[in-house]
Amino acid sequence: MSAHHQPPNSPVLVSFPDKDALQTNLAAFISKAQKDSIDKKGRFTIALSGGSIPTILRGLIPDNQIKWNHWQVFYVDERVVPLDHPDSNHRACAENLFSQVPIPPANIHTIDPTLLDDLEELSDSYEKKLIHEFAQKDAARFPVFDLILLGMGPDGHTASLFPGHELLAEEDRWVAYIDDSPKPPPKRITFTFPVINHAARVVFVAAGKEKVDMISNVLDHPEKGLPAARVKPVFPGQLYWFVDDAAAAKVDYPRTPFKL
Numbered sequence: 001m002s003a004h005h006q007p008p009n010s011p012v013l014v015s016f017p018d019k020d021a022l023q024t025n026l027a028a029f030i031s032k033a034q035k036d037s038i039d040k041k042g043r044f045t046i047a048l049s050g051g052s053i054p055t056i057l058r059g060l061i062p063d064n065q066i067k068w069n070h071w072q073v074f075y076v077d078e079r080v081v082p083l084d085h086p087d088s089n090h091r092a093c094a095e096n097l098f099s100q101v102p103i104p105p106a107n108i109h110t111i112d113p114t115l116l117d118d119l120e121e122l123s124d125s126y127e128k129k130l131i132h133e134f135a136q137k138d139a140a141r142f143p144v145f146d147l148i149l150l151g152m153g154p155d156g157h158t159a160s161l162f163p164g165h166e167l168l169a170e171e172d173r174w175v176a177y178i179d180d181s182p183k184p185p186p187k188r189i190t191f192t193f194p195v196i197n198h199a200a201r202v203v204f205v206a207a208g209k210e211k212v213d214m215i216s217n218v219l220d221h222p223e224k225g226l227p228a229a230r231v232k233p234v235f236p237g238q239l240y241w242f243v244d245d246a247a248a249a250k251v252d253y254p255r256t257p258f259k260l
């Protein structure tokens with residue numbers, strides 16, 4: 001086996017000169033993914049993260065080829081706050097994207113805001129929403145999202161899966177809760193690794209020089225086992241890293257020219 005041998009679905013790293021180019025090309029990638037999914041099976045299932053993802057999604061607003069009524073949207077992780085709270089990932093996505101495009105509100109699957117006092121019930125009810133959407137369609141043991149969008153925190157966390165946390169080992173549940181998130185707010189629900197790793201496409205989005213060391217830790221040294229390095233979609237699932245040149249400045253991992 002050569003030193004450069006990589007399994008067929010190794011991560012694909014694409015880097016763009018700046019955040020604007022990243023935003024535009026990510027939008028083109030999402031647009032193509034939704035077209036391929038809708039052509040094949042009449043719907044597109046996508047899960048969104050918080051952090052910088054909601055604003056970058058504004059790149060989709062000008063695209064009038066998108067078939068919004070075929071989208072089914074979930075949140076990879078969500079902060080346990082009311083849906084109109086400034087910390088809510090749903091609120092951020094609604095303000096940046098959903099209020100600007102003709103997506104039917106029923107296609108956006110939020111946490112149940114009546115269950116905020118009971119984390120167990122809240123995560124169970126979100127898991128049921130996933131079961132309802134995926135049962136007997138694309139799921140066997142786990143749902144198969146067409147696309148999952150992730151960010152990576154400065155400690156290598158992704159979704160609400162933090163370094164050293166017991167949830168990293170969760171193998172059965174689809175959705176779990178935490179009440180001790182080191183990134184505020186402390187109470188969150190999150191998809192587990194098996195759900196993330198069964199998606200058809202998973203995309204990490206990371207921009208800016210603050211990410212430069214952590215991207216190298218994750219892509220060049222997966223053996224460190226940081227949460228972001230545990231995102232390894234099951235074949236034929238494919239992982240992509242969409243980054244800007246500032247974030248990619250130190251990584252040795254080979255870049256791939258971007259093509260749709």
Ligand SMILES: O=C(O)[C@H](O)[C@@H](O)[C@H](O)[C@H](O)COP(=O)(O)O
Nearest residue numbers: 049050051052151152153158159
């Ligand atoms: O709701 C959240 O807090 C996120 O889903 C979280 O996992 C985020 O994606 C990372 O912390 C990266 O955040 P940035 O994209 O802002 O760096």
